[in-house]
Amino acid sequence: MGTFKIEGGHQLKGSIKPQGAKNEALQILCAVLLTPETVIINNIPDIIDVNKLIALLKKLGVKIEKLGKGSYSFKADDVNLKYLESAEFKEDGKGLRGSIMIVGPLLGRFGKGYIPKPGGDKIGRRRLDTHFEGFINLGAKFRYNREDYFYGVEADELQGTYMLLDEASVTGTANIVMAAVLAKGQTTIYNAACEPYLQQLCKMLNRMGAKISGIGSNMLIIDGVESLGGTEHKMLPDMIEIGSWIGLAAMTKSELTIKDVSWNDLGQIPNVFRKLGITVEQQGDDIFIPAHTEGYQIQNYIDGSILTIADAPWPGFTPDLLSIVLVIATQARGEVLIHQKMFESRLFFVDKLIDMGAKIILCDPHRATVIGHDFKSQLKATTMTSPDIRAGISLLIAALSAKGTSTIHNIEQIDRGYEDIDERLRAIGAKIERVPGN
Incomplete structure (x- = not known):
């Protein structure tokens, strides 16, 4: 069982191209x-x-x-x-x-x-x-x-x-x-x-x-x-990977360009991240994310009530990105309710984020309320195990933003869905090391 060692708290910079879907x-x-x-x-x-x-x-x-x-x-x-x-x-x-x-x-x-x-x-x-x-x-x-x-x-x-x-x-x-x-x-x-x-x-x-x-x-x-x-x-570019890189840029306050994203096939994805306060700019067929040095503010509904982000069949928001959204919200200004309707065990990784200092209330297997830190309290490094592909990448993003060195075990789960992820992250400045299993 392989392991990632991640030294968090570093800003990243550069461009990254999503893999095929x-x-x-x-x-x-x-x-x-x-x-x-x-x-x-x-x-x-x-x-x-x-x-x-x-x-x-x-x-x-x-x-x-x-x-x-x-x-x-x-x-x-x-x-x-x-x-x-x-x-x-x-x-x-x-x-x-x-x-x-x-x-x-x-x-x-x-x-x-x-x-x-x-x-x-x-x-x-x-x-x-x-x-x-x-x-x-x-x-x-x-x-x-x-x-x-x-x-x-x-x-x-x-x-x-x-x-x-x-x-x-x-x-x-x-x-x-x-x-x-x-x-x-x-x-x-x-x-x-x-x-x-x-x-x-x-x-x-x-x-x-x-x-x-x-x-x-x-x-x-x-x-x-x-x-x-x-x-x-x-193949089209992988929209889940595109959403992952948007989340990574926001959480690490990094300036990133995501290349060749096939904008017309992204549906709700850019708008959902914008509701979280993240600047998502279209430059040709690329996405540009500026460094969010002042953080990002979650929007409320027009009547002032708390924002809910829920998954739904296309053209609704994909369930595969709700884990990413949840992690991003831990450092936002404001609160959000994450409602995972389609799978009942996908939110069970939040205990790892709570261990890192995130403010999350798991209401039931389908709903979690996140109260953002606004970067006033940095997530803290910890040791964790990846339960599935999407929770794995979410924990990796959390680790890259956290203070100290984190360890993620069972990274084969991440490798199931992300190609050469450690090499590609190192190319934009991430401090990540792959340690082979026994």
Whole structure:
């Protein structure tokens, strides 16, 4: 188990470029299973979760060639379906949440898809019902082996239909879309997720020959086709990483430029940080954050009541950035209520921040009230363990702003979502050292 040692309290300066989007990559990589032709994907982040999925595709028989940094070609013309029933697959698939999205393309193209209960972040229940109810609506038979937590769907032929999803699940929508593009007839998916990464998937599938309309809305209409061809695709920059760097700049009073952010795909993110009092300037397709030497003031609502920041399905504010917002608020002027609606265990890392001197009242598993210090009382260094990707980066930001040297264990959780984070932070002046585990 690796460790970061962080000497906090230093101002940073310079520019940083976000990696390719992790959550988009997990969808796009699974889509290569839909065609026997070559698919080239660019701007793939070099992170643990994505590399695990690439390794899984390789074991499935996908021919993979690295073309350069972040660029790969994939050719799924000889898929090894027997691997899906092996003990090795049951072990490999458990270690990655994103592995669930191989089921849709396998079901659509080959008539069957299997997956062990996926792992990933321990942030509360993340049920799979939406995925499998969608497959059943398309005509698949579902089975579940409770003894080894193994799911399966099979169909001789998928048939297009109308479905109303019980929740706007991003991975659920992606999975159902990838099955439906090769189904017979028309499929309508209402209450579909519509975030930019899903839009990217749909646009890529259309370039491959799919017929998907309604992209960007919560109603997708898919006319099934016989087969799909190859294409080339480039990932968007990771909006969660962009939000992380905004928070880092504010907490360390640093002047930072975040390069090539794809402003049109950031949605509410810049405005939410502005509500916290952070100056977020657009310079071309970059974000410029000036040094907040005088701190930052949280806005109240127009009637003077306390600001609430809550997550919601896109175009609402992403739940993946609420942990960052919470950390930033610890040094703001004013108070804010953080309401994490979508996952019930994501706020449990706040005890680490309280240990560092933050004023936080955890109201229940979903809500925390933060009273900002206005930098009058600096957070104090401590030793902590990263429970998941987003809490991990939040604790890292807290440590970089704190007085003294902090230690963060279990940094593999951070590496799951952030590429070469220690090297990139050192390049802008951070004092961070990676200590390998035993």
